[in-house]
Amino acid sequence: MNTKHKEKNEQVQYSALAGVSRREFLKTTMKAGVFIASSDYLLNSSENLVQLVAMKQGKEEFLFAYISDSHLLARGKEHRFARALIKAVEDVNAMEPQPDFVFYGGDLAQLGLREELLLGKDIIAPLKPKVYMMVGEHDWYYDMGEAWKEFFGKPTYSFDHKGVHFIVLNSVIVEDYWSETKMSPMERMLFMAQLDNPKGRPFTVGEEQRKWLKEDLSRVGKGTPIVVFSHSPLYKYYKPWNFWTDDAEEVQKLLAPFKSVTVIHGHTHQVLTNKIKNIVFHGILSTAWPWPYAPEGIPKLTIQMDRADPFNQFDGTGWGMAGITSRGKVNKTYNLWDRNPMVVSYEKLLSGKEHVAGHSY
């Protein structure tokens, strides 16, 4: 890490730990399932947390970073959402060692406009590692993905990296609600952009992509670790806010034969952890704003992040990292700006009985 970042990080760590004895801190950290390799942790806190985590599930082989849900408006780089994305890009560029690649989790734009997408493209251009893009509903429903595809390519694809098979899906497909009512493109977009729209349609991966997925997976060995990226969670959390994928079970079924599967999804703007059979699901943070937890359906394994402080734009928001072990397991880090990072290691998930009842919203 460069020094600027190092200093800042140390400051954050220490201020957050004030009042907690070192022993206590280690104890709680251990309890949370994070295994600290060296007791010099505090002296060395600028080191990458994930690299300090020793795992039974294999040595950590490589690391990628994620940035997501920036919801840019066509209002230049001074707008608060643009500033937040710029901050994330700077943070990732300051990582040392650099992650193998950066994954963007969708909703780069707020209203799917070319200007918004171009602004986003411009802001993430300085990212040093290779960037993989995924589409979100806010990028899509103004022109049905035309501009996004022009700038970033196919929304559905797969690639292999150091023995892991990565799959990127477009999980924000909904049935046509706009033709019959003759909505204009902007009306269609605004209808989709409203999270609490009582008439909203549930997201799907859709038959076409499921077919593609089946074919793609047919070429992959059952022992090969798989990481799937989707914008919506590939399970059913809370339908009224579309924290939901309607054909989730069918997608899960296609992934069932594989030994190690991790789904990493955007859209929910919160720390979110779930496990269904062989599949582990991780949410990712938004750079723009945090969402409250839904009134019901929160997966048991989730240790909820605290309520955000409305007086601080950078509370409850941020970016993150994922470390992949030699066995293809994922250790997930949420880099909450202005708070301690939250690490959800695979170890922790396996022992994950410590459901913490969160706030009611």
Added chain:
Amino acid sequence: MKLLYKYFLCFCLCLTMITYSAKAEDGSAYDASHDVQLSQEKAVQIVTACDGRKKVIVEGCNEGDVMPEQKARKVAELLMQLMEFCEEEITAKLPKTEMFIQLSINGMPYVTVRDAEEIPLILVHGGKSHTEREKKVWAAEMDRMINEGYALFHNPSLGKNGISCDMCHPDASNTHPETYPKYQTQMNKAVLLRDMINWCIENPMEGEKLAEDDSKMKAVEAYILSARAGKKLDPGKH
């Protein structure tokens, strides 16, 4: 015309008073049991108006007695006032002292008034139950206010940077109106819901704050309050 009507009423009344000066027990046009009980203990005479819907229980007069003229006039006047007032069934109790009158409308509990002049004050709905039409109008008016708030909440117009409340507060979650008034540490004082609404307008949305009596403020409050109605209060949590 009105005078004629009064005469007619008076005529009716006199008739009933003569022909229907009934025993309390079988003058059972009203069924409140305490009335029966009362009538067993005390001497009462029940006088019913010719519409059959207004009755006066005259205390201190035995059934069959001929009422003193002054009393009879008082009772007749009272019945007339009640009949002019509304069509509903009203039972009035006139105590011997005539210091006050107790009224029960449509079998509802008795309310006490000092004299007949006060009847309209007590029976605020004019003694009528609300019509379906009235209820519809009121519900529509209330919905209009809430819907106006919903629209403002789901629209960037309150701010200047294209951001709207619903982006961070879907279904008004996290607004916790049930927790106000409360001390906001960041503002260093106890505040009301509207202060926090204004805070979010000025800060995340970079807009100009609303006056407290601005109809927009009222509408936003109306939406938040209605969306969160019935939510459990979790002291100390929010």
